[in-house]
Amino acid sequence: MSQSQPKPSRITTVSAGSRASDTPLATRQALQPEYGVIGELDNDRWDRAMRVYRKESVVFWQRFARPPVFDGQSVLEVGCGLGGLCVDIANRGAETVLGIDIRQDDIEFARRFRDRELPTPSDHIRFSCEPLSRYHETQFDYVVSKDSFEHIIDVDGMLAEIRRVLKPGGWVYIGFSPLYHSPYGDHDRRRTAFANLGVAGKLLAALPWGHLLMEKQILRRHSKMRREPVTSMHDLNLNKLKVGEFRKKIQAAGLAAESFLVNQGNNKVGKVLSALRALPGLEDYCTYNVYCILRHAGEITE
Numbered sequence: 001m002s003q004s005q006p007k008p009s010r011i012t013t014v015s016a017g018s019r020a021s022d023t024p025l026a027t028r029q030a031l032q033p034e035y036g037v038i039g040e041l042d043n044d045r046w047d048r049a050m051r052v053y054r055k056e057s058v059v060f061w062q063r064f065a066r067p068p069v070f071d072g073q074s075v076l077e078v079g080c081g082l083g084g085l086c087v088d089i090a091n092r093g094a095e096t097v098l099g100i101d102i103r104q105d106d107i108e109f110a111r112r113f114r115d116r117e118l119p120t121p122s123d124h125i126r127f128s129c130e131p132l133s134r135y136h137e138t139q140f141d142y143v144v145s146k147d148s149f150e151h152i153i154d155v156d157g158m159l160a161e162i163r164r165v166l167k168p169g170g171w172v173y174i175g176f177s178p179l180y181h182s183p184y185g186d187h188d189r190r191r192t193a194f195a196n197l198g199v200a201g202k203l204l205a206a207l208p209w210g211h212l213l214m215e216k217q218i219l220r221r222h223s224k225m226r227r228e229p230v231t232s233m234h235d236l237n238l239n240k241l242k243v244g245e246f247r248k249k250i251q252a253a254g255l256a257a258e259s260f261l262v263n264q265g266n267n268k269v270g271k272v273l274s275a276l277r278a279l280p281g282l283e284d285y286c287t288y289n290v291y292c293i294l295r296h297a298g299e300i301t302e
């Protein structure tokens with residue numbers, strides 16, 4: 001677990017566009033007594049964790065143009081983290097669910113999460129750290145990804161792999177937030193960097209878009225904290241993907257967007273950003289989330 005990630009003080013609720021819109025943190029906070037340490041959880045904390053992930057999942061599906069229909073389908077989740085959405089997908093009727101992630105700790109935790117949440121131990125939900133390149137082509141009806149595409153460093157490679165493993169006629173549901181260039185798109189890297197500056201640190205962390213102005217300082221402070229070079233946001237697990245770039249990469253991978261929604265959710269700041277993003281040059285800075293449904297480009301009929 002990277003030192004750059006914050007410790008929890010409470011369970012956050014989810015609100016798109018707000019400072020708390022990094023939804024996975026909510027589940028992580030509920031699940032992990034000490035952020036970064038996956039420990040034994042008492043019943044009370046498990047119950048809270050389950051409630052949080054169910055709520056996160058409901059909110060997640062609502063943000064797409066239409067909900068997926070998982071009945072009898074084979075589903076892959078890319079960047080499954082602690083596994084909450086995979087359990088949700090199984091509960092929605094999927095025949096098989098595979099969650100993959102690069103973090104071994106998360107995958108081990110996800111297995112415990114599954115065994116705890118499902119009535120009978122089940123191997124129709126599997127979790128793995130193996131890269132997608134190890135899987136056969138055309139085997140999934142759905143590929144889903146929640147709040148991971150702002151972290152995946154090789155987005156081109158991942159989209160190409162997703163297309164490869166997707167069955168003809170299959171669906172891809174990708175939603176993620178917050179985008180790096182949006183007001184608080186640094187996933188609290190700033191807050192962690194300036195944590196020892198007291199009130200000044202809090203002010204720096206509260207400044208919308210401040211991370212774009214202070215990137216060098218943020219990297220320098222993370223280098224110091226980690227005692228190793230942190231030379232780009234990639235080292236802090238952020239790919240800095242812009243919304244326009246993402247659209248182009250989707251197309252280049254041979255996928256076509258059936259729907260491409262942005263700034264989903266209900267809050268006032270989000271509405272202001274949505275109005276501003278129409279102005280020339282502001283799209284990247286005022287787009288904080290993306291919820292898109294994709295298919296093989298060849299199969300779309302306009």
Ligand SMILES: C[S@@+](CC[C@H](N)C(=O)[O-])C[C@H]1O[C@@H](n2cnc3c(N)ncnc32)[C@H](O)[C@@H]1O
Nearest residue numbers: 024079080081100101102103146147148151152
């Ligand atoms: C913010 S977490 C989201 C986890 C989960 N989807 C959720 O919503 O709670 C992003 C996840 O993407 C994973 N990730 C990053 N790059 C990845 C890659 N190339 N392949 C698979 N998972 C990746 C991270 O390890 C992390 O668990």
